[in-house]
Amino acid sequence: MSFSADDHKFMSRALHLAKKGTYTTSPNPNVGCVLVKDGDVIGEGWHEKAGQAHAEINALNQAGNKAEGATAYVTLEPCCHHGKTPPCTDALIKAKVKHVIAAMSDPHSKVAGNGLKQLEAAGIFVETGLLEEQAKALNLGFIKRMQQRLPYVRCKLAMSLDGRTAMASGESKWITSSAARQDVQRLRARSDAILTGVGTVLADDPSMTVRLDEINTQQPLRVVVDTNLSMPVDAKMLKQAGNTVLMTCSADEAIAEALKNAGADIQMMPYCNTNVDLKSVLQQLSDMHINDVLLETGATLSGAMLQAGLIDELIIYMAPVLMGNEARGLFALPGLDAMQDKIELEITDQRMVGQDMRITAKVRQH
Helix, strand or coil: CCCCHHHHHHHHHHHHHHHHHCCCCCCCCCCEEEEEECCEEEEEEECCCCCCCCHHHHHHHHHHHHHCCCEEEECCCCCCCCCCCCCHHHHHHHHCCCEEEECCCCCCCCCCCHHHHHHHHCCCEEEECCCHHHHHHHCHHHHHHHHHCCCEEEEEEEEECCCEEECCCCCCCCCCCHHHHHHHHHHHHCCCEEEEEHHHHHHHCCCCCCCCCCCCCCCCEEEEECCCCCCCCCCHHHHCCCCEEEEECCCCHHHHHHHHHCCEEEEECCCCCCCCCHHHHHHHHHHCCCCEEEECCCHHHHHHHHHCCCCCEEEEEEECCCCCCCCEECCCCCCCCCHHHCCCEEEEEEEEECCEEEEEEEECCC
């Protein structure tokens, strides 16, 4: 399909609007909509919060009776099923828009092209694919959950210039600057869950909460892989706002009851042998409508997740310091003995955050 410069301009505006829902729409996707008539924007909106009106409805409400004969630029195929809100397709048809340009189709099984078909059946001219890659980038977790029953996993790491994450003693506060740590707070805020291992809890007793005055968001779910229920009942994260889930193989009812009384949610995982099955953990989170997971943990769990092909993206904060060859490395990756075994990455972004460099890299899955 051939799209004009104006088409690109208006869809770019819709994408900009969609981003405004980054911290508030989950488990729904981020969506923006712009209504245009005779070259002028007559209405625009975005999905502001899960359970509230979708982007198309907000744009139509703003346009009022001017919407008849307009073109709707929307970053995701309009929904055609009843959820917490009525179908957007019905509203667009009722408003008598004449043209809908969707950046991408909706991967949700209840939509998946059916929304576009409904619009076409009502006589509306439909096109898709304008700035599709940019639209997909807004909803990586939602798309992956719909298509694979898995959330999108970002692994956050802080390291020295020589690739070390802690001194040999385990001391790690602080490798990076306050600016980098503040950036991590924004990463947490855009995540539905923070995943760690019980070893990190025992070593550092972290709170794993979002601490940002400028962002009003609910606390992400805290998830701890705890095979044998080693979590202390007085752990900091059990005293924080929000929920903490322990994924375990232990059937020790007494310990489980004590942890439940301390505020933990205990979930027995399937396929347990000597350790919790990590893919099952992610599938369970997907079933809980978790789109985006931030992995904040030590070398053992992060290495196991990486080798199992369960990490989508690395976000590495590299500080301009050297910590020496006795310090601890990024990942525990046993069995990488030959160059053919190496794990390949694609660096997608590099930028300075304070005095540190933030490197974003996709993990190339084979």
